[in-house]
Amino acid sequence: MSFAPLPDNWSIKWSILLGPLVLLLSLVCLAPAQQPTPKDDAAPSVNDAYRIRSGDKLSVKFFYHPDLNELSVVVRPDGFINLLMIDEAMARGLTVAELKAGLEKAYSEILLNPVISVNLVEYVAPRIFVGGQVARPGSYELRAGQTLMQAIVLAGGFTRDANRKTVLHARPIGGGKLKMATFDVKRMLSDSTAPQEVLLQDGDYVYVPDSKISKISRVIEAFRAVIPGVGVGIRY
Numbered sequence: 354m355s356f357a358p359l360p361d362n363w364s365i366k367w368s369i370l371l372g373p374l375v376l377l378l379s380l381v382c383l384a385p386a387q388q389p390t391p392k393d394d395a396a397p398s399v400n401d402a403y404r405i406r407s408g409d410k411l412s413v414k415f416f417y418h419p420d421l422n423e424l425s426v427v428v429r430p431d432g433f434i435n436l437l438m439i440d441e442a443m444a445r446g447l448t449v450a451e452l453k454a455g456l457e458k459a460y461s462e463i464l465l466n467p468v469i470s471v472n473l474v475e476y477v478a479p480r481i482f483v484g485g486q487v488a489r490p491g492s493y494e495l496r497a498g499q500t501l502m503q504a505i506v507l508a509g510g511f512t513r514d515a516n517r518k519t520v521l522h523a524r525p526i527g528g529g530k531l532k533m534a535t536f537d538v539k540r541m542l543s544d545s546t547a548p549q550e551v552l553l554q555d556g557d558y559v560y561v562p563d564s565k566i567s568k569i570s571r572v573i574e575a576f577r578a579v580i581p582g583v584g585v586g587i588r589y
Contacts (some may be wrong), residue, residue: 403476404446411449487512
């Protein structure tokens with residue numbers, strides 16, 4: 354049996370046909386494998402950083418016990434929330450993740466491997482209070498005035514009778530007590546070596562006394578008269 358001879362250009366045709374395929378396979382083999390994105394790079398949610406406050410509204414859901422779900426539970430003034438089977442649990446001051454872990458631990462004494470989700474439904478905006486010799490005394494959202502001087506500007510700035518050298522900053526520390534300090538805002542604005550901006554927190558008071566009042570004791574007395582109910586247990 355004999356075979357017909359192949360044409361002279363046979364090897365050239367096949368090299369033309371197979372050339373691109375060989376090149377494609379080589380590129381695939383040399384390409385680096387795609388690396389998975391690490392989970393640590395994921396942006397944290399708002400729930401990860403926010404700390405629960407009285408008045409916030411939460412939803413608490415049980416994956417395997419839907420009859421225990423609470424779709425709208427409000428944090429009480431004392432910081433607790435009411436739930437079925439465990440009566441109450443402290444929520445104020447915790448992040449959503451911390452509350453979830455605490456609830457799963459509490460319910461593990463009653464349920465087998467409870468899986469609970471906690472979500473922030475509504476929150477109470479943090480507020481500060483600015484009073485005394487400012488143009489617009491009142492309550493303001495903290496996000497609008499996060500420092501002492503920003504709060505004063507937010508309240509319309511100093512009046513003509515303001516004592517800029519003895520601005521009072523008061524912060525609740527629990528038990529009906531306030532921690533107080535005075536700041537010379539006039540010097541803060543003009544002297545680079547003076548203490549700089551004071552960061553405010555939820556519930557802080559900023560009080561600008563009258564220019565006729567210079568003694569700290571009298572400033573505190575004037576503050577107590579303007580903000581009733583905070584005069585007990587003041588600490589300076």
